[in-house]
Amino acid sequence: xxxxxxxxxxxxxxxxxxxxxxxxxxxxxxxxxxxxxxxxxxxxxxxxxxxxxxxxxxxxxxxxxxxxxxxxxxxxxxxxxxxxxxxxxxxxxxxxxxxxxxxxxxxxxxxxxxxxxxxxxxxxxxxxxxxxxxxxxxxxxxxxxxxxxxxxxxxxxxxxxxxxxxxxxxxxxxxxxxxxxxxxxxxxxxxxxxxxxxxxxxxxxxxxxxxxxxxxxxxxxxxxxxxxxxxxxxxxxxxxxxxxxxxxxxxxxxxxxxxxxxxxxxxxxxxxxxxxxxxxxxxxxxxxxxxxxxxxxxxxxxxxxxxxxxxxxxxxxxxxxxxxxxxxxxxxxxxxxxxxxxxxxxxxxxxxxxxxxxxxxxxxxxxxxxxxxxxxxxxxxxxxxxxxxxxxxxxxxxxxxxxxxxxxxxxxxxxxxxxxxxxxxxxxxxxxxxxxxxxxxxxxxx
Amino acid sequence: xxxxxxxxxxxxxxxxxxxxxxxxxxxxxxxxxxxxxxxxxxxxxxxxxxxxxxxxxxxxxxxxxxxxxxxxxxxxxxxxxxxxxxxxxxxxxxxxxxxxxxxxxxxxxxxxxxxxxxxxxxxxxxxxxxxxxxxxxxxxxxxxxxxxxxxxxxxxxxxxxxxxxxxxxxxxxxxxxxxxxxxxxxxxxxxxxxxxxxxxxxxxxxxxxxxxxxxxxxxxxxxxxxxxxxxxxxxxxxxxxxxxxxxxxxxxxxxxxxxxxxxxxxxxxxxxxxxxxxxx
Numbered sequence: 149x150x151x152x153x154x155x156x157x158x159x160x161x162x163x164x165x166x167x168x169x170x171x172x173x174x175x176x177x178x179x180x181x182x183x184x185x186x187x188x189x190x191x192x193x194x195x196x197x198x199x200x201x202x203x204x205x206x207x208x209x210x211x212x213x214x215x216x217x218x219x220x221x222x223x224x225x226x227x228x229x230x231x232x233x234x235x236x237x238x239x240x241x242x243x244x245x246x247x248x249x250x251x252x253x254x255x256x257x258x259x260x261x262x263x264x265x266x267x268x269x270x271x272x273x274x275x276x277x278x279x280x281x282x283x284x285x286x287x288x289x290x291x292x293x294x295x296x297x298x299x300x301x302x303x304x305x306x307x308x309x310x311x312x313x314x315x316x317x318x319x320x321x322x323x324x325x326x327x328x329x330x331x332x333x334x335x336x337x338x339x340x341x342x343x344x345x346x347x348x349x350x351x352x353x354x355x356x357x358x359x360x361x362x363x364x365x366x367x368x369x370x371x372x373x374x375x376x377x378x379x380x381x382x383x384x385x386x387x388x389x390x391x392x393x394x395x396x397x398x399x400x401x402x403x404x405x406x407x408x409x410x411x412x413x414x415x416x417x418x419x420x421x422x423x424x425x426x427x428x429x430x431x432x433x434x435x436x437x438x439x440x441x442x443x444x445x446x447x448x449x450x451x452x453x454x455x456x457x458x459x460x461x462x463x464x465x466x467x468x469x470x471x472x473x474x475x476x477x478x479x480x481x482x483x484x485x486x487x488x489x490x491x492x493x494x495x496x497x498x499x500x501x502x503x504x505x506x507x508x509x510x511x512x513x514x515x516x517x518x519x520x521x522x523x524x525x526x527x528x529x530x531x532x533x534x535x536x537x538x539x540x541x542x543x544x545x546x547x548x549x550x551x552x553x554x555x556x557x558x559x560x561x562x563x564x565x566x567x568x569x570x571x572x573x574x575x576x577x578x579x580x581x582x583x584x585x586x587x588x589x590x591x592x593x594x
Numbered sequence: 595x596x597x598x599x600x601x602x603x604x605x606x607x608x609x610x611x612x613x614x615x616x617x618x619x620x621x622x623x624x625x626x627x628x629x630x631x632x633x634x635x636x637x638x639x640x641x642x643x644x645x646x647x648x649x650x651x652x653x654x655x656x657x658x659x660x661x662x663x664x665x666x667x668x669x670x671x672x673x674x675x676x677x678x679x680x681x682x683x684x685x686x687x688x689x690x691x692x693x694x695x696x697x698x699x700x701x702x703x704x705x706x707x708x709x710x711x712x713x714x715x716x717x718x719x720x721x722x723x724x725x726x727x728x729x730x731x732x733x734x735x736x737x738x739x740x741x742x743x744x745x746x747x748x749x750x751x752x753x754x755x756x757x758x759x760x761x762x763x764x765x766x767x768x769x770x771x772x773x774x775x776x777x778x779x780x781x782x783x784x785x786x787x788x789x790x791x792x793x794x795x796x797x798x799x800x801x802x803x804x805x806x807x808x809x810x811x812x813x814x815x816x817x818x819x820x821x822x823x824x825x826x827x828x829x830x831x832x833x834x835x836x837x838x839x840x841x842x843x844x845x846x847x848x849x850x851x852x853x854x855x856x857x858x859x860x861x862x863x864x865x866x867x868x869x870x871x872x873x874x
Contacts, residue, residue, distance in 0.1 A: 225814070226837060233837055254840035257627075359820045409711035411821040412732035417711055426712065553626075553840075560838035566822050573822075583644075590643055593844075594626055 184215045185483045188235075188242035190228055190298045190470060191220035192504065193435055200503035201297060201491075208490040214483050223248065235475065243478040244487065246298065249283055249545060250559065252291040252471050253552035259291045260474040265485050266290040269492045274514030277543040279467045283552065292471035293488045294511040296500040300433035301509060301534060301543070302365045302466040304457075307351070308450045308527070310428035314349040315342035323454035325529020326522065328538050331455055331463075336373060339457035340401055346428040347405035354421030354430040355406050356413030357569050359562035363413060365466035366431045367564035368546020370402075371395045373459025378558055378567075378588050379550035385592075387585040394460075396577060399568040411569055423447055431466065434524075434531055438505050441526075449526045454533045455541050465536060467543035469511055506531040513539075557591035621846040628843060636847040645823055646848070649831045653852075655738070656827055657806040660745040664802060665795070667746065668753020675754070676761045687758070694751035702815040705744045709816065734824040737817050741825050744812050749805075753798055760794040761787070793867050800863040804856050828852045 187205065192198050198220050209216040219242065221228045228248065235241030236255045252259060270276060276284075280294045306319045317338070323329045343353045356363035371377070376395035380386045403410070407421070419436040421427040423444050430436060440448035456465050472491070474484040490496060497510045501520045510516070516535040524531045536543075546564055547555035558564065563584060571580040625632045640646045675686050693701065708715045709730035720726040730740045768786045777785065788795075810829035813819060819826035819834060826834070828848055836845015 226833075229837055233840070233842065237842075250840065357821075359818050407712065409727075409729050409732040412711045412729065412737070412817065414818070421712060424712075557839045557841070561834060562820075569822060586644065590639075590645075593639060593841075 273512035298470035375461035672757035
């Protein structure tokens, strides 16, 4: 058996020739020349809506020669929040991770600033609303890119027939599809009167008083419309104010005409309330209407999504934006920013909105009049007012304007709903306020 | 050689038990932003919070009540099964174990539908008798009752099967001797069955106490700790504080608070079991 050996001289010659060939050869760009990118997106409620994200990412990846992998992570039982926390702890994970409301601030020091891409995006798509800035910026820098996917307003979805019959309110006339709302008389007093009338007629408003986000968001918008803040923007506790007392008095009257079990409602309860035909109004994004369209078409035909009633301090809509964050420890940050720019193009936003049947809401001023909202039905125009196309409301999140790290505690521990429930269940107003003050003091730790 | 054979197990325990335990202790000593060492600062902060003491009280009520009823029901049902003819006993044993073998997250969802605020099957049934509607999950008393009920339903089969095994190991001669001495039904239980089952009762109680104290899924699914925090346990509150409110050190601190309580219980119960083991 012969065995060919490689001499030192032969090895040096072969190495030199290979190196020369590599240096002189033309640059051939491989299929994934720009590296890899892993993405964690929120798993959409709406069937088929994830496909638009996949398609847009693949379209970008093919153009930019990047190998992408996408995980769709459910927000059920806070799996998405757990993933954010775990990746932040491990300093490893996806390059881009979608995160809800408070999370960019919670992990601000571990996120790559994205102001460089946000400036041109805003120039193109229009200014973002105050809540998006409040949640997405720190020290004037953008921490994450506002995601269209998952962002939502939890405004009123009313039953046209029941509101007309029992409360004497024509919601279609008040919020006509295609034109400016005639909502001057749609105030908190009118809302309360309508709630009382509908309760008397056996179709109460379906507003939860539990500890999940739907209940908290509603409480947040109502408090803000009275100018009630538990902690102000400077971080001072402002529980014992007239505005908070006024909000509590309003809530006490409202609770008296809500379903008796509202304290145990979760985020599915109000959906079921509307779809089963038991209530005249809920506060929710149009997902409940979309399910009704499938399961109870006779209910869906009577649904109309519209703006919030105005309080003494204005008209506030509960807005919950999602963000796309780029981890500072990510390996391909430039590619991540390039993809996020692509996902924020008007054409991409339009695709997201269409794929979600109008559920997803861009945070940009120029993107509130897309044809999906005008055309969705039945009844046609039911979602026209959902994105607040005429800018009649202030987008808000419960517990703002407190500094986000304090506000997150107030929000996630449902301090607002617990406060109103304590007062409604027999505590004196001073006892309830003292409790809330104690809670807020605890949230101040840094 | 023996050491090398046990090495895989030691490594697994080190990786999945010791490391997380020490890591959570480390986390509990950091400030909220996890950048500063605060020693026991988080614990002293917790001790001043009313909600924390409410959670301590509720965890004790939940664990002690649930374990007591699980033990009682397990004991009663084990006797019924033990007295069944051998032929059909296996079927009953299998059926009675069903609640314990279904993943609790799944079975609790079914309970959630039964307790549903607006469409409760229980309330629907009770309405035929002119009772209700009962706010199963919306009222403090009923919400506590509901989470304990589901925990008892889920955990009683474990006690039943352990007690059944213990009952089968009690020598028949002891009962025969007791019968000759004229012992009645109660005396047979008090002077023969219970002393013979003492170790099993102690071990199962300890084991169940640890698991029940650390319960998460039942409360999380049924009430998320509400209404007004009245059903929060250490684990659910730790999750709310640590994950939902992004205060991981405080969350770690809350969950670590279970350790001394359970350690004291474990020391007492295991010392008692050891003592009796040595006496035997």
